[in-house]
Amino acid sequence: MSIVSLVIASLIGYCGVRLWLPADAGRSRWKQALHAALGIGLGMGLTGCLYWLLVVGNIGALPVMLGVELVMLAALGALVLRQRSIAAPDSNTATAPSFPYLLPGVGLAIMVGLFITAFAGVVELNPQGGWDAFSIWNLRARFLLHTATWKFAVTPFPVGAHMEYPLLLSSVVARGWTYGGSPSPSVPIATAFVFAVGLVLLLVSTLALARGASAGLLAGVILLASPAFMTQAPSEYADVPLAFFFLAALALITQGRTSRCLSLAGVFAGFAAWTKNEGALVVVALAAALIVSAWRSTGWRSATRQGGIFLLGALPGLLLVLWFKVALAPPDPLAGQMTVGLGQKFFDGGRWLKVAGGFLKQAWEVHLLPLALLAVTCGLLRLRPRQERSPVPLPAVLLVLGGYFAIFLVTKDDLDWLFATALDRLYMHAWPALVLAVFLQLRRPEDFALVSTPAKAKKAR
Amino acid sequence: MPSQRQVVRYPLWLTAGIGSVVLLCVFTAFQSYRTADADARAYHDPYMINAQPERLRDAITYLPANAELGYLSDISFEVANGSAAYFGVMYALAPRLVTRSADSHEWVVGNFSRPLDYAAAGAAHRLEVVRDFGNGIVLFRRRRQ
Numbered sequence: 003m004s005i006v007s008l009v010i011a012s013l014i015g016y017c018g019v020r021l022w023l024p025a026d027a028g029r030s031r032w033k034q035a036l037h038a039a040l041g042i043g044l045g046m047g048l049t050g051c052l053y054w055l056l057v058v059g060n061i062g063a064l065p066v067m068l069g070v071e072l073v074m075l076a077a078l079g080a081l082v083l084r085q086r087s088i089a090a091p092d093s094n095t096a097t098a099p100s101f102p103y104l105l106p107g108v109g110l111a112i113m114v115g116l117f118i119t120a121f122a123g124v125v126e127l128n129p130q131g132g133w134d135a136f137s138i139w140n141l142r143a144r145f146l147l148h149t150a151t152w153k154f155a156v157t158p159f160p161v162g163a164h165m166e167y168p169l170l171l172s173s174v175v176a177r178g179w180t181y182g183g184s185p186s187p188s189v190p191i192a193t194a195f196v197f198a199v200g201l202v203l204l205l206v207s208t209l210a211l212a213r214g215a216s217a218g219l220l221a222g223v224i225l226l227a228s229p230a231f232m233t234q235a236p237s238e239y240a241d242v243p244l245a246f247f248f249l250a251a252l253a254l255i256t257q258g259r260t261s262r263c264l265s266l267a268g269v270f271a272g273f274a275a276w277t278k279n280e281g282a283l284v285v286v287a288l289a290a291a292l293i294v295s296a297w298r299s300t301g302w303r304s305a306t307r308q309g310g311i312f313l314l315g316a317l318p319g320l321l322l323v324l325w326f327k328v329a330l331a332p333p334d335p336l337a338g339q340m341t342v343g344l345g346q347k348f349f350d351g352g353r354w355l356k357v358a359g360g361f362l363k364q365a366w367e368v369h370l371l372p373l374a375l376l377a378v379t380c381g382l383l384r385l386r387p388r389q390e391r392s393p394v395p396l397p398a399v400l401l402v403l404g405g406y407f408a409i410f411l412v413t414k415d416d417l418d419w420l421f422a423t424a425l426d427r428l429y430m431h432a433w434p435a436l437v438l439a440v441f442l443q444l445r446r447p448e449d450f451a452l453v454s455t456p457a458k459a460k461k462a463r
Numbered sequence: 464m465p466s467q468r469q470v471v472r473y474p475l476w477l478t479a480g481i482g483s484v485v486l487l488c489v490f491t492a493f494q495s496y497r498t499a500d501a502d503a504r505a506y507h508d509p510y511m512i513n514a515q516p517e518r519l520r521d522a523i524t525y526l527p528a529n530a531e532l533g534y535l536s537d538i539s540f541e542v543a544n545g546s547a548a549y550f551g552v553m554y555a556l557a558p559r560l561v562t563r564s565a566d567s568h569e570w571v572v573g574n575f576s577r578p579l580d581y582a583a584a585g586a587a588h589r590l591e592v593v594r595d596f597g598n599g600i601v602l603f604r605r606r607r608q
Contacts, residue, residue, distance in 0.1 A: 101473060101481075109485035113492045120496040124503040130512040130554075137550040144557035150529040151558035159562040161553070162546065185557075220481060227488040229495035233502070371491050375484050382480040447481065452472045 004182030004189045007049075008196055010071055011174075012038075015045025017078035021085065022266050023257075032210040032218070036253070039204035040266075042196055043250050046243075047273035050170045051322060053146075053177040060149045064180050101447035106219035113226040114202065117235070121195060124236040129187035131194075131238030138164050139171050139240055140190050146176035147185065158332040166334040168323055170276040171240040190238045198235035201246045202226065205434055208253040214446045217383075221441045224379065227372040230430050240278050241427040247274035248284045248402070249434045252395050255292060256442060259308055264292075265315035272319020279334070280406070280431060282323065285316055287401035288394075295393040336413065347412050357410045360421040368426050369433070376440055383444040395439030399432050510547035515555035519572075521596050523556065526570060530559045533571035535584060535603065548574055565590065565603075573601035 019040045049071060056062040056070070130136045141163055145155035155172065156165050171193070178189035202222055210218030225231065235242050247270045254267035271288050274281030292312055297305035313320075327334070347353055365373065385391070406428045410420060508514070526532065534552065538545035540563060552574050553561040565571050565588040573581060581601045582592050590603035 102478075105478075105482050105485050109489050112489050116489075116492045116496045120499045123500050127503040127507045130508065133510070133547075133550075136510075136512050136554045137546075141550070141554050141557055144554070145560070147558050148529065151560070154531075154558060154560040157560060157562075159560070159564075161560070161562055162540070163550075163553075216481075220484070223485050223488045227491040227495075229491070229498065232492070232495040232499050236499075371487070375487055375491070378480070379484055382477060382484070447473065447477060450474055450477050452474065454470050454472070456470055 004178045004186060005192060007178045007181035007189075008046075008192055010075060011045035011049040011177075012042050012196075013045065014041075014048060014071065014075050014078060015043065016041030017075065017082045018044050018048065019266070020082045021078065023262055024260060030211070032207045032215065035203055036207035036211060039200050039207055040250055040253070040270075042200040043204075043246050043270060043273070044266075046174050046193075046197070047170065047247070047270070047276075047319075049177060050174040051273075051276065051318075053180070054169055054173040054322075057146055057149055057152045057173075057176070062146075062149050062152075062180070064183075067177070067180065100214055101216040101451075103216040103219050106216055106223055110206070110219050110222045110226070113223055114199075117198070117202075117226055117232055120232050121198070121236045124233075125187075125191045125194075128236075129191060131190060131236070135190065135238035137162070138167060140175060140238065142167075142169065143172040143175035143179065143190070144185055146172055147179055156326075156330045156332065166279075166327070166331045167240075168276045168278060168281070168326060170273060171243055191236075194235055194238045194242065197243045197246050198231070201242060201249060201434055204246065204249055204253060205438055208249075208256065208438060209441050212256060213441060213444075214448055216447045217441055217444075220379065220447075221437050224372060224376055225434055225437050227375055228369060228430075228433055229372075230368055230426050230433065234427060234430050239427065241430045244274055244277045244281055244284070245431045245434050247271070247277060247281065248288075248431060249438060251284070251288055252398060252435050252438055255288070255312075255394050256392050256438070259296070261311050264308055264311040268312040268315020268317070269319065271312070272316035272322075274319075275316070275323045276319045276326075279336070280402075280428070283402055283405040284431070285320065287398045287405065289313055289316075290401060291394045291398035294397070299393070336409075343414075344412055353411060356417060357407060360410070360417060360425065361407060364421060364425045364429065369429060372433075376437065380440065380444060383447065385443055386445050392439075392442035395435065395442055399435045399439050402432050402435075510551060512547075512551050512554060515551040518598055519552065519555045519600055522572060522594075522600050522602050525593065525602055526556070526559055528558065530570060531568050532556070532559055532561045533565045533568040533588075533603075534561050534563055535565040535571050535573045535588065535590070535601075537575050537577065537579065537584070544576075548576070569605045571603040571605070573603055575599045575601065 016038060019037045052070065053062065053067060056067055131140065142155040145151050146169070155169065174193055175190045178193065179185045182189060202225060205225055206218040206222040209221045250270040251267040251274065254263045254270065257263045271285045274284045289309055289312055293305045293309040296308045410417065413420065534549060536545065536548060538548055540546050540549060549563065552572060556572065561572060562568065571588070571590050573584070575581070576599065581595055585592055585603045589606050591606050593602040593604045595601045
């Protein structure tokens with residue numbers, strides 16, 4: 003039954019995406035894949051929020067939740083079927099000659115196979131996940147299993163389980179356990195797996211649509227070359243889901259600056275904020291990059307409109323976070339400690355050097371090869387003309403990384419401890435988005451095509 | 464767009480370059496796979512979280528499903544083993560809440576790494592032993608005034 007919970011969530015999300023995004027006639031396989039990937043995230047996010055609200059509202063029993071979700075699925079499904087029947091058939095079947103994508107395709111298949119094998123091996127030996135899984139995310143999911151105990155997930159007692167962290171992932175896991183009837187390890191494992199595979203599918207399909215199949219597949223190969231991806235996905239932490247929501251918001255912004263895409267991007271950004279504290283920084287970075295880019299290209303009026311639509315989409319998630327932080331959760335120790343000696347830390351040159359050194363060392367030790375391969379790809383494909391480059395993703399990624407850098411500057415926690423325990427996970431949030439951002443700046447392999455007319459054809463003429 | 468009579472080829476350097484990137488990525492992923500597998504085998508349930516539900520199975524029958532409990536141990540929270548032992552008990556007993564204090568709740572679960580005088584350990588917090596489960600788990604209850 004717990005797997006059924008994931009299927010229902012994904013179907014609700016898929017139908018939601020199909021209805022939310024423009025109903026264009028051209029439905030390529032990559033567009034279906036993109037909708038499926040976005041649907042996984044939308045469904046997980048929506049049903050996770052719904053579960054949380056039902057539990058807090060003292061009506062979080064399985065019959066109520068199942069009833070609400072099935073009604074929602076039936077209604078959305080009917081609307082999708084109606085939309086399909088009135089949509090015009092795809093008339094644009096001709097395709098441009100593409101770069102042979104057999105090699106990146108086979109490479110991606112091998113790497114996904116390796117990832118699945120590694121994931122299965124790790125979770126078989128450590129089904130409870132990493133430290134934060136059993137001490138934070140899955141522990142709090144257990145509290146959310148009952149209406150009588152959900153308040154333990156935000157207890158002010160000093161239990162050391164970061165009760166001030168947002169609750170999307172814990173709600174998703176608790177929902178799966180409620181479906182299954184017991185807190186089986188299979189639910190957090192399946193959740194972690196679905197988010198990881200969905201992340202790969204999301205990146206590949208987004209770039210396949212925007213820059214061609216070979217670019218999408220190549221980006222997927224480079225994404226999976228990060229050792230952090232293989233170790234962090236089975237840890238059952240909230241970092242891969244956060245990376246997913248960040249990437250989903252960016253993917254939608256790059257799809258087009260329509261109201262539908264921007265509002266759905268905002269929804270995913272809101273989910274990011276409800277997943278981890280760092281998600282709030284993701285919302286700010288995305289909004290800032292979007293508004294500045296719109297302002298530079300089309301002026302203030304358009305920037306205000308685009309930013310407003312994006313933030314309107316994020317509003318439900320942000321309100322949930324605000325309510326949680328103000329009314330339910332214990333005070334965040336990070337917020338308190340940031341103001342202590344702020345000026346002194348900020349103007350301490352040695353601290354700047356130490357933080358920069360820690361960031362570079364971590365990048366060198368964990369991400370050197372994937373970053374080098376990304377750089378080689380940049381050298382091969384070269385930059386697109388400036389006016390064609392996508393202006394939002396790279397600044398958004400840099401703002402997020404800059405935000406993390408600033409937090410390290412002002413935190414009172416031991417920096418060496420943070421470098422050892424947190425930094426690789428923070429890089430994980432930005433890595434898929436960075437791969438997307440870089441590929442959107444590059445030419446397609448197809449742009450290097452050498453087109454010739456065979457002599458036979460010339461003679462016939 | 465090229466017509467059907469046109470032949471499309473790609474420069475060798477591009478095909479070879481992309482091929483090399485893909486091969487290096489596969490090599491990197493294979494190395495990551497080996498590292499992840501070796502780490503998982505070397506640190507197989509390092510905090511013995513999986514063993515805790517069985518260890519606490521009898522104690523659970525004494526505790527209401529929504530109970531708030533205290534915690535008493537001979538290992539400090541300041542060391543990793545102490546924190547791990549605490550979270551292992553907390554995870555196994557959840558959705559019951561286990562706080563870090565032995566002085567604030569009626570029921571207190573004891574989690575000990577070695578045999579010792581549990582009655583004396585409890586008495587220091589005005590607790591009496593309800594049951595010693597014989598595996599380092601001891602259930603205490605606060606003494607009536």
